[in-house]
Amino acid sequence: MLEKNFDPKTAESRLYAMWEASGAFAPTSDPAAEPFSIVIPPPNVTGSLHIGHALNNTLQDVLIRFERMRGKAALWLPGTDHAGIATQMVVERQLAAAGNVSRRDMGREDFIAKVWEWKAQSGGTITNQLRRLGASCDWSRERFTLDDGLSAAVRKVFVTLHKQKLIYRDKRLVNWDPHFQTAISDIEVEQREVDGHYWHFAYPLEDGSGEIVVATTRPETMLGDTAVAVHPTDERYKHLIGRAVRLPIVGRPIPIIADEYADPEKGSGAVKITPAHDFNDYQVGKRNNLPMINILTDDAKINENGPKDYQGLDRFAARKKVIAAFEELGLLREVEKTRHAVPHGDRSGSVIEPYLTDQWYVDAKTLAQPAIKAVEEGRTVFEPRHWEKTYFEWMRNIEPWCVSRQLWWGHRIPAWYGPDGKIFVEETEAAAQAAAREHYGRDEPLRQDEDVLDTWFSSGLWPFSTMGWPEKTSDLERFYPTSTLVTGFDIIFFWVARMMMMGLHFMGDVPFDRVFINALVRDSKGAKMSKSKGNVMDPLELVDQYGADALRFTLTAMSGQARDIKLSTQRIEGYRNFGTKLWNATRFTEMNGCARAEGFDPAQVKNTLNRWIVGETARTVQSMTKALDACAFDDVANGLYRFIWNTYCDWYVELAKPILNGSDEAAKAETQATAAWALDVILKMLHPVMPFLTEELWAQTADLGAPRGEGMLITARWPDLAQSLVDPAAEAEIGLIIAAVSEGRSVKAELNVPHSARPPLLVIEATDAQRAVFEANAAVIAQTLRVSELQFVASAPEGAIPFVVNGATLALPVAEFIDLAAERARLAKEIAGHASDIAHVNKKLGNPAFVANAKEEVVEENRERLAESEAAKAKLEHALSLLEAVV
RNA sequence: GGGCGGCUAGCUCAGUUGGUCAGAGCACCUGGUUUACACCCAGGGGGUCGGGGGUUCGAGCCCCUCGCCGCCCA
Secondary structure (H helix, E strand, O other): OOOOOOOHHHHHHHHHHHHHHHOOOOOOOOOOOOEEEEEOOOOEOOOOOOHHHHHHHHHHHHHHHHHHHOOOEEEEEOEEEOOHHHHHHHHHHHHHHOOOOOHHHHOHHHHHHHHHHHHHHHOOHHHHHHHHHOOOOOHHHOEEOOOHHHHHHHHHHHHHHHHOOOEEEEEEEEEEEOOOOEEEOHHHEEEEEEEEEEEEEEEEEOOOOOEEEEEEOOHHHHHHOOEEEEOOOOOOOHHHOOOEEEOOOOOOEEEEEEOOOOOOOOOOOEEEEOOOOOHHHHHHHHHOOOOOOOOEOOOOEEOOOOOHHHOOOEHHHHHHHHHHHHHHHOOEEEEEEEEEEEEEEOOOOOEOEEEEEEEEEEOHHHHHHHHHHHHHOOOOEEEOOOHHHHHHHHHOOOOOEEOEEOOOOOOEOOEEEOOOOOEEEOOOHHHHHHHHHHHHOOOOOOEEOOOEEOHHHHHOOHHHHOOOOOOOOHHHHHHOOEEEEEEEHHHHHHHHHHHHHHHHHHHOOOOEEEEEEEOEEEOOOOOEOOOOOOOOOOHHHHHHHHOHHHHHHHHHHOOOOOOEEEOOHHHHHHHHHHHHHHHHHHHHHHHOOOOEOOOOOHHHOOOHHHHHHHHHHHHHHHHHHHHHHOOOHHHHHHHHHHHHHHHHHHHHHHHHHHHHHOOOHHHHHHHHHHHHHHHHHHHHHHOOOOHHHHHHHHHHOOOOEOOOOOOOHHHOOOOOOOHHHOOHHHHHHHHHHHHHHHHHHHHHHHOOOOOOOOOOEEEEEOOHHHHHHHHHOHHHHHHHHOOOOEEEOOOOOOOOEEEEEOOEEEEEOOHHHOOHHHHHHHHHHHHHHHHHHHHHHHHHHOOHHHHHHOOHHHHHHHHHHHHHHHHHHHHHHHHHHHHHHHO
């Protein structure tokens, strides 16, 4: 006998260990099986599971378990990302907290050793947390972006792109993070609106004949100004073009140039140009061949190009000093408050400096073209579809991708420099040396590039590097392109787009057929979860509290088309209850001898109730299969919830009770078998979403009746039930019973008939078919509706309360219990309901245009509806008149 | 400034091609020792589908417009 409740705490780890040990997570080796593959979005190797991971991985697991049960060779390939900047940051912070020397003092090799140490220590955390969730990844194929195979793939890709001139070295402005002292890519920059000022500075004309006023939010950059620009058509300044101003503080003469970048509407119409420290100014500088003077050091202090007394000053201190100097010189014309966007590093949070450096760039524009085309042609489809717009928007305006990082934790760039600066890009040092020997005619000492690659460079290769590329492996052959990628919209640019470009370029095919973009999980008020806000929900705590299945079901149910999910524990609790409900339904069937019958064929079932549940089950299987195919996760969860709770438990089990307690042994045996059969189907359908509870129930019911011969539920076959199992006659019959019982209950409750009262149910008017149904099901109806019996009478006795069900008139003789006023009110309400319906339909049918234009079946439908409402209303009005007569 | 998404019951959200589409869960109210389940059962109240206009015989669903809210990119 089943315990009263499912105990996730003890069952989950036991079941997971059983699955893993059985090898169920690996794709079947059956060569005939259709492949279905997913690569996991690799979490940071040293990270821990947050609620977003829980959602993302639950959905992947739902798909994988579904396809696995369908008999496909289902591969969910797991792994982790070295997460360059994030991980390096964590380790640096740890070193600092422990009072250790900084990484620079420590040296590259020792520092990297420290990071590997940290990886060894914490690297298993997140994968173990995924296990707690129930993720059925094939751990035998687990990869890490810095493992040997993936590193080889990275080098191969870099070298190949370089040879194809799709990777190049260039000196240009980059987004420089002074905190980490590295370049970062455009998308790692966050624009934040902050309060600031416009300082209006007067630059005196060189000949002393006047001044020109420029405004800036970043005064310190004036130390690197190399021009003042005005619009070529700006009459105010036309005469000044070609002349010069003397840059205050610095004393350098700089030209006044004409450039359309200067906006005559803004400020004075003149703008200072600092080509080495502003992206717009950089373009102006290039157009006008201006000198580019870098005034900053790597850590954003004024360098040797600044005036002596500014050198070594931090950028913000320099700003103050510049302002003070202008004030002193009498050249500060105005200070205007403003709000403006300031770039910040997404990891460091520090203000980003546009900074002139040598970096490696990927020609993203070229690589993007096939990636755009692939989505246009539908070779990769986004779900929900509208995310394609976001993807296109970015891809069509893509800029060169800066891939070098001045970090230590990552893939070292496979480029070596000769003594004269000549660059050799090769997969190995030996190859580089060979190339150098060839070039110089002798061995020369080479120095490897100090930089590492952007983390996203290696994750961009993930769908094929994890499968063994560049080797021609059987996994690549079988599982690439992958079937579905499940990820968040926040990394469409970072990751999805890069995988598309790399996959198409190196594999000649898209990396995935479908990209499902999952929502962002927020707190119950809709706020983004963050440590600083203290509103973080830890998925592991939720698993401890409610069980993994409840959390999984909740996340699945809330995964609609919306962009975010507002998660509340109340909801999780509700779905935990749902699991308990199913548990208890199983317990009930077990108590009532429900067991699988040898050779049970749902198509051969005789009893109407059983025929009905067979049909409902078949219908549900079909809709669930369809929904899972479409990644309609909310439909999956809601459909299962409704079928299991509202159909199977509320009606099938309730209506089956009299049979199970009755004396018709044949009907009883059939019901026991059918109940057990339907439950098995339920367990299968629910398994992808609630794997633990269902597997446990599967095991606990394994010995009841005929053996299933299917092994564990995780690898059992997904049900395939034909539409022909739906029996319209059974549906009509059970539908009538349900309607009669529901309506009868409603009447009793509204009239406050005491719970203990057992009046008979009177059948007054009904078609022959309906009468037959009532006769055949009198016992069930009596028990379920709690009436003494069913009586078939010609007319309602005085004081009986009539109600109309599917056109049939029934009544409950409960006059002695009820309050006439309450009954009058009830009847009046019912009548009013019908009256408004009649008015509504009459208006439609009275409109000749409607009858002429609407589809025939729609018109017919309305006519039927009108007839039904009118009949019901007439009956109730009659009842009301009788009631009035009594009073 | 450009783009995207949202605005449906107190709350969180479903509503496929316009025609029982006004729904679900939670919350709320009433009643319940109905031998599976109080993590339960039965019943009930509650919305002019953000405002306005249009197309149509008919609009929560299509078009226009306005208003908020959120996100992304400049």
